[in-house]
Amino acid sequence: QKEVEQNSGPLSVPEGAIASLNCTYSDRGSQSFFWYRQYSGKSPELIMFIYSNGDKEDGRFTAQLNKASQYVSLLIRDSQPSDSATYLCAVKLSGGSQGNLIFGKGTKLSVKP
Amino acid sequence: GAVVSQHPSRVICKSGTSVKIECRSLDFQATTMFWYRQFPKQSLMLMATSNEGSKATYEQGVEKDKFLINHASLTLSTLTVTSAHPEDSSFYICSARDIRTSDLTTQYFGPGTRLTVT
Numbered sequence: 445q446k447e448v449e450q451n452s453g454p455l456s457v458p459e460g461a462i463a464s465l466n467c468t469y470s471d472r473g474s475q476s477f478f479w480y481r482q483y484s485g486k487s488p489e490l491i492m493f494i495y496s497n498g499d500k501e502d503g504r505f506t507a508q509l510n511k512a513s514q515y516v517s518l519l520i521r522d523s524q525p526s527d528s529a530t531y532l533c534a535v536k537l538s539g540g541s542q543g544n545l546i547f548g549k550g551t552k553l554s555v556k557p
Numbered sequence: 558g559a560v561v562s563q564h565p566s567r568v569i570c571k572s573g574t575s576v577k578i579e580c581r582s583l584d585f586q587a588t589t590m591f592w593y594r595q596f597p598k599q600s601l602m603l604m605a606t607s608n609e610g611s612k613a614t615y616e617q618g619v620e621k622d623k624f625l626i627n628h629a630s631l632t633l634s635t636l637t638v639t640s641a642h643p644e645d646s647s648f649y650i651c652s653a654r655d656i657r658t659s660d661l662t663t664q665y666f667g668p669g670t671r672l673t674v675t
Contacts, residue, residue, distance in 0.1 A: 448600075480666075487650045487669040488601070532600065544591070545664065549600040 446471045448535050450548035458556050463520040465531050465551050470514070473538025477509055477516045480532040482550065488532055492518070523555045560584055561653050563667035570641055570674055577637045578670045580651030586631035587653035591664060592624075595648040607634045631656065641674040648672075 447470045457463045465479075476495055480488035494500045494507040494516065506519040516535075520527055530550040537546060560583040570576050580590055588609050593601040605626050606614045613626035625637040634653075638645055648671055652664035 478663075485671075487666040489666065490663065493663065544603055544606060546603075547600040549598075 446535075446537055446546055448533055448546050448548035450531075450533050450551045452549055453552040454554050455551055456554045456556060457523050459523060459525060461523050461555075463523045463527065463553055463555070465518040465520070465533075465553065467516045467518075467533030467548055468514055469516070469533075469535045469546075471535065471537050471546075472511075472514060474514075474535045475538065476536035477507070478534040478536075478545065479505075479507060479516075479518045480534060480547075481527075482530045482532055484530075491531075520553075523553075525555045525557050528553055528555045559655060559665040561651065561665050561667040563649075563651055563670050565670060566668060567671045568673070570672070572642055572674055573640055575637055575639045576641055576672060577635055578649055578651075578672075580634045580636070580653070580667050582632045582653045582655075582665075585653075586656045587634075588631065588656050589654045590628060590634040591652045591654075592626060592634075592636050593650045593652065595650060595669075601650065604636075638672065641672070643674045646672055646674045 449468045478493045479491045481491050482488040492507045494509045500507045504521045508517045530552045532550045533548040534545040562581045564579045590607040592604045595601045603616050604619045607626045607628040609628045615621045628634040648669050650669040651667045
């Protein structure tokens, strides 16, 4: 059973702080990793994707990937109350060509003003 | 760009009836669309992969005769929940992949359909 694990939280950080969200995955052959943000009652929206080991930055967001440790994280700098949401980690399993993603259960982030 | 719509956004139906949910890619063509289901406080679970012009591929444990999927065009896929029961109440979300992109993985999600079966 291929799995994606996330701490369900809630993770509470003060406004302006760095929020760190973590994800581990079991499929060692996975090559593509995604972070989605999901507001309550809404569908997920893509924040970032990362394919290579190391860091990838986009504005206030930085994704970090360590394939050897099967670990991917998302850092949110200067956190804002509007960042409060559930963050879903998704992994494309190795093999196949459909682009099927396996999602973690998500980490709920709360940014306090 | 890359907008996906779903209709209806919310539906309440009686047990035993069927419900059709539409998923449309508005500004791009999608050879592949995915149907997910999400129960409260749970993750998205892939139900099936829908390919234009061919039969859908269902995930293990998903009844293909209960969840009928039709992908008749490059911009429309439908999911019909037949003989719905209260346990089918969930948030159904579709996603689509842009035919133009060489990236086989990026999916754009629709806004979801909240189904309540009474």
